[in-house]
Every structure is written in C-alpha cells, then in structure tokens.
Amino acid sequence: MRWKRLAPVAVLIVLVILIQLVFSAADAVYYLTQLTMSAYYCLVAIGLCLLMGHTGQISLGHAGFFAIGGYTSAVLTTVNLLPHAGSGFVRFLGRIGFVVRRVDLYGEEILSVSPWIAFLAAVILALVVAFVIGLPATRLKGHYLAMATLGFGVIIHAVALGTAVLGESDGISGVPGFRLFLGLEVNGRLKFRVQNYYIAWFLIVAALLLAMNLIHSRVGRALRAIHGSEQAASSLGINPARYKLTVFVFSAVLAAVGGSFAAHYNGGIGPSEATVMKSVRYVAIVAVGGMSNLWGIVLMGMLLNFLSLRGYFGSYDDAVFAAILIGIMLFAPRGILRLPLLDSVRRLAGAGRGALARAGGPLAGILARRGGERKDGEAPGERHG
Numbered sequence: 001m002r003w004k005r006l007a008p009v010a011v012l013i014v015l016v017i018l019i020q021l022v023f024s025a026a027d028a029v030y031y032l033t034q035l036t037m038s039a040y041y042c043l044v045a046i047g048l049c050l051l052m053g054h055t056g057q058i059s060l061g062h063a064g065f066f067a068i069g070g071y072t073s074a075v076l077t078t079v080n081l082l083p084h085a086g087s088g089f090v091r092f093l094g095r096i097g098f099v100v101r102r103v104d105l106y107g108e109e110i111l112s113v114s115p116w117i118a119f120l121a122a123v124i125l126a127l128v129v130a131f132v133i134g135l136p137a138t139r140l141k142g143h144y145l146a147m148a149t150l151g152f153g154v155i156i157h158a159v160a161l162g163t164a165v166l167g168e169s170d171g172i173s174g175v176p177g178f179r180l181f182l183g184l185e186v187n188g189r190l191k192f193r194v195q196n197y198y199i200a201w202f203l204i205v206a207a208l209l210l211a212m213n214l215i216h217s218r219v220g221r222a223l224r225a226i227h228g229s230e231q232a233a234s235s236l237g238i239n240p241a242r243y244k245l246t247v248f249v250f251s252a253v254l255a256a257v258g259g260s261f262a263a264h265y266n267g268g269i270g271p272s273e274a275t276v277m278k279s280v281r282y283v284a285i286v287a288v289g290g291m292s293n294l295w296g297i298v299l300m301g302m303l304l305n306f307l308s309l310r311g312y313f314g315s316y317d318d319a320v321f322a323a324i325l326i327g328i329m330l331f332a333p334r335g336i337l338r339l340p341l342l343d344s345v346r347r348l349a350g351a352g353r354g355a356l357a358r359a360g361g362p363l364a365g366i367l368a369r370r371g372g373e374r375k376d377g378e379a380p381g382e383r384h385g
Contacts, residue, residue: 005212008295009205016201020194031306032197033188036265038305039200043258045285045301046207046294047251052283053292054215055247056227057138061149063278064156065126065252069259070269072122074172075165076113077264078104085111105174115178119260126256127249134248139241153279160271171270178264186264196265203261204298207254211294214250223247277318281308284325290335300336 023031044062051057081099084090090111093099098117104110113121137148160166167173177187184195214220222243225233230240263269272278285304289297304321307313313320332338 005216009208009212012208012295012298013205016198020197024194029193031310032193034306034309035302036193036197036200037262037309038302039197039204040258040262040265041282041285041305042204042298042301043207044251044255044282045289045297046204046211047254048282048286049289049292049294049297050211050214050223050247051251052286053290054220054223054227055244057244057248058143058146058283059149059248059251060146060276060279060283061133061151061153061156062251062255062282063274063276064153065130065255066259066262066278067156067160067269067271067274068126068129069122069256070263070273071160071166071172071259072125072256073115073118073178073260074175074263074269076118076121077115077176078172078174079112080110081113082109082111102176112176115176115264119178122256122260123253126252130249130252131245134245134252138244138248150276150279153274153276157271157274157276160274167270169271171268171272172263173268175263175267175269178261186261188265188267200261200265203257208294208298215294219243219246277321280325281318281321284321284328287325287328288332288336290337293335293337296335296337 019035020032023029044066048059048062051059081090081093085094090099093113094111098114099111100114101109101111133149133152137145137152140148160171161169177185177189177192179185180199184199185192186196186199188196215223222233222238225236225238226240226243233240259269259273262273285301286297288304289295289300304324308317308321328336
C-alpha cells in the first residue's frame, strides 16, 4: 500500500485524538459515549461501502448481522452454567478456559462463556449465516437482491422479538465487560469511557486499512469490473458469484464485530438493533457519503449517528434517515460530497495549485533577478542615495 493512501488514515487518527482532547479539556467527555457507538455503527457502513459501492449489490439486511454479533455475545456471556458445573463437558470447557466464573449485577456468582470465545462464536455464526444467505442471494440482481436481504432482516428481527432466550421485546441486559489486553476493557463504565472511545476507533482504522488494501488489490479491480459489467468480467475469467459472495460475507463479519463490541459496551442489546429501519439507516449513510467513498461514509456516519444518538432528530429519527435517503437518491446520487458545487470548488482548488506550480519557475527567476539587483543587506523596497 502506497504511503499516499495512508495519509488520510493519519489525518483521521489525528482528528480522533484532537476530538478526545478537546472534549476532555471542555469537561464534556460524555460526548465520547455517542462517538464510540457511532464508530461501531460505522463498521457496518464500511462493509456496505464495499458491497454497494464496489460490487453494486444492495443489502437491506445488515442490521440483522449486527444483531447476530450482539445477541450471540450477549447470550453466551450471560447464560449461567453453574447448575451444570459438575458435568464433564462444562468441566472440560473450564479447563481449556472457555468458561469463566464472575459476579453478575445482583452480586451472585455465575459461570458463563468467556467474552473472547463468545466474540469468536459471534463472528463465526455471522460468517456461516452470511454464506448460507449469500450463496443464493448474491446471484440475484437489482431489486431482487434487496428484497431477499430485506426478508432476511425481517426474520432476524422477528426471531429476536419472539424468542425467550433472547429476551423478547426486553432484549438482554447484564452483559459483562470484554477484557482485551494491556488492561483494556470494553464496557460502558465512566472510568473506561476514554479508552473505549479509542478502542472503537481503532477498529474503524483497522477496517479502513483492510478495505483500502482490498480495493487497491487485484480483488478490488475484479470487483470494479463486476460492477461495470458482469458479462464482461466473466469473459475475462473473473467469477462474479465468488467475488460477490466473498464481499458479502466480509461485510457481514464487520457488522457482527460491531454488534459484539456494542453489546459489551452498552451492557446489553435489544431487538431495535435488528429492525428494517436500522438497515435503511446504514444504507442512507452509505448513500449520503458516496457509495464507493470510504472517507465520505466514515465522515457522514460519524456525524449522522452522533446527531441521532444525541437525540437531535427526536421522535422523527427514522423519518429523517428515510428523507435523507430519498433526497440523496433524487438530487445527489453520487453522495453529498460529490455535489456540483463541491466538485467545482475541488476543480478550482486543483487548477489553482496547478497554476502556481506552473508559475513557480518564472516567478522564482524574476525574484532572483530582483534580489540580485539589490545591494547586500538592502531590504526589499529600500534604496540608498
């Protein structure tokens, strides 16, 4: 990967650090809570950027994969295996470190699955489900694919809403913190607020690097060929179904990672994370940022999610995102950062830099000649009589 491509990543890292420092200095670190959750939601948008912007597939079910990640981690880390501690299977899991003893919210000791194992299970489950769903769905085109993924999202929401082990309409609470390494832990307690902010945005940076590496690789070129014309790509020896399925599964895994970390950070998860409108929200973020514009999607995702989580849209939250999606499709299908006015500003800025570069040589010569005419130590514009 060229260093030029890493420059925006460095800018993002500096921006993330500056935001934290400013909020901390202003005694407003509570804003970091919403920015942390915005980062987890942005993981879904990054995956959709690859899926929609680079392969031309539309998914209205990625909130389902976010919910799969969150619910899997929540169920496994809150189930109490203590009544079965004497069984050989549970003792075996304890010996290999798959289950741990901890104290729950009510001060009672329970035996549950390790958050690391629950996280891996969440990722694997999302991968398997995405493969099973994507195998036939990615062979569909246009609105047929959107309808298929919409149906998948509706099923996931219905399962979350009607299954007792998933907490039904109340969801699951009491999800423990996720201890990582070097003293880092994913949870929503106040003393962990700053480190959780950096953990979330570390995941964003890692996802961006993976996505950029994929886009600028041979796989990325194949995806662009598929987006342009599947028939032409097939004639060049590219297998569209395989590449589309790979990207679909990768985007689902990113969503599951975000869901798992969000469940530990919030201490729970509810069926609202699996609604169809959540999927529409992710699609709206991708549309407003620019289907294939990773940086626009991260910027718009951070902004819109932050405003939503702060309650600026009130009870019209879903309506605002739906209106944004409609407006972008009608008036700025390439994204808000690709509006004609902004494109004109960029072209003028580029032309100005080019003109300065071309004029650099003659101007330098003129200045050099004028400097040579002055006596040593004479200031510009100064004359000695």
